[in-house]
Amino acid sequence: xxxxxxxxxxxxxxxxxxxxxxxxxxxxxxxxxxxxxxxxxxxxxxxxxxxxxxxxxxxxxxxxxxxxxxxxxxxxxxxxxxxxxxxxxxxxxxxxxxxxxxxxxxxxxxxxxxxxxxxxxxxxxxxxxxxxxxxxxxxxxxxxxxxxxxxxxxxxxx
Amino acid sequence: xxxxxxxxxxxxxxxxxxxxxxxxxxxxxxxxxxxxxxxxxxxxxxxxxxxxxxxxxxxxxxxxxxxxxxxxxxxxxxxxxxxxxxxxxxxxxxxxxxxxxxxxxxxxxxxxxxxxxxxxxxxxxxxxxxxxxxxxxxxxxxxxxxxxxxxxxxxxxxxx
Numbered sequence: 175x176x177x178x179x180x181x182x183x184x185x186x187x188x189x190x191x192x193x194x195x196x197x198x199x200x201x202x203x204x205x206x207x208x209x210x211x212x213x214x215x216x217x218x219x220x221x222x223x224x225x226x227x228x229x230x231x232x233x234x235x236x237x238x239x240x241x242x243x244x245x246x247x248x249x250x251x252x253x254x255x256x257x258x259x260x261x262x263x264x265x266x267x268x269x270x271x272x273x274x275x276x277x278x279x280x281x282x283x284x285x286x287x288x289x290x291x292x293x294x295x296x297x298x299x300x301x302x303x304x305x306x307x308x309x310x311x312x313x314x315x316x317x318x319x320x321x322x323x324x325x326x327x328x329x330x331x332x
Numbered sequence: 333x334x335x336x337x338x339x340x341x342x343x344x345x346x347x348x349x350x351x352x353x354x355x356x357x358x359x360x361x362x363x364x365x366x367x368x369x370x371x372x373x374x375x376x377x378x379x380x381x382x383x384x385x386x387x388x389x390x391x392x393x394x395x396x397x398x399x400x401x402x403x404x405x406x407x408x409x410x411x412x413x414x415x416x417x418x419x420x421x422x423x424x425x426x427x428x429x430x431x432x433x434x435x436x437x438x439x440x441x442x443x444x445x446x447x448x449x450x451x452x453x454x455x456x457x458x459x460x461x462x463x464x465x466x467x468x469x470x471x472x473x474x475x476x477x478x479x480x481x482x483x484x485x486x487x488x489x490x491x492x
Contacts, residue, residue, distance in 0.1 A: 213365075214418070214419045214422070216419070218427075227428065227431070229415070229427060231418040234411040254390070261401075262397075265440055266440060268410060268414060269436070270437075272434050
């Protein structure tokens with residue numbers, strides 16, 4: 175249990191470290207489930223057939239960030255996953271880029287890596303890049319997800 | 333001022349054209365839905381087998397846990413808001429416009445909380461042809477019912 179509490183605080187985050195890969199198949203159910211979760215009523219996502227496209231932002235579901243996997247690869251425990259005093263690392267910004275269509279029937283493989291970490295006005299940020307390829311090893315999309323590892327003392331957003 | 337209509341062609345788009353506004357409200361139930369649909373379980377870093385349903389500590393679904401955090405209450409996930417902006421764009425342009433070179437940047441300015449009704453508005457800020465593709469750049473902002481800025485987005489689409 176001691177290892178589980180080796181906290182992945184901003185100070186020990188190293189740029190370049192990568193987490194493990196996962197592969198998921200895009201199915202009519204996964205496309206529909208995501209569309210339903212974000213309340214998109216576009217009929218093309220309900221009852222989709224093989225070859226139909228997924229909602230572009232479906233990548234956040236199909237290629238999850240899994241920051242805990244990156245932390246584990248670095249030998250640490252993600253702050254959200256700590257047993258003692260878990261802490262969230264909230265969303266700050268995200269840029270997604272799409273290079274090829276993602277369709278029902280595709281098998282999507284993804285992994286995350288630490289792109290950069292920086293301090294801005296006392297707030298400490300980490301940006302992850304999630305790399306996404308399909309079954310042909312073609313890069314279909316990527317996203318850079320920046321989260322707040324620690325915010326300046328006394329700050330409260332309301 | 334021109335408000336773009338569905339499937340407008342590239343040649344008919346002008347800088348300054350607006351896209352129809354899009355309003356959406358969050359409730360705790362709507363914020364719980366992605367988790368119920370299981371798609372954010374892994375992302376939040378807590379595995380279901382270790383933290384059974386209802387015991388996962390995150391700022392989207394756990395009100396007590398969220399109270400101690402930066403926002404003081406549950407908030408939606410930033411990538412969920414990006415899903416809403418995707419939906420807003422789809423009202424005018426097909427999803428295919430994101431693929432093959434499109435992009436979306438969203439920056440959270442303030443929390444999107446329970447009972448917030450956010451209205452997204454946007455307009456075309458640039459159009460260009462690069463490498464044989466027609467790109468349209470759109471800037472979007474989201475204001476809540478008190479005119480508080482919740483977030484801003486930049487979307488680039490590949491339009492025929």
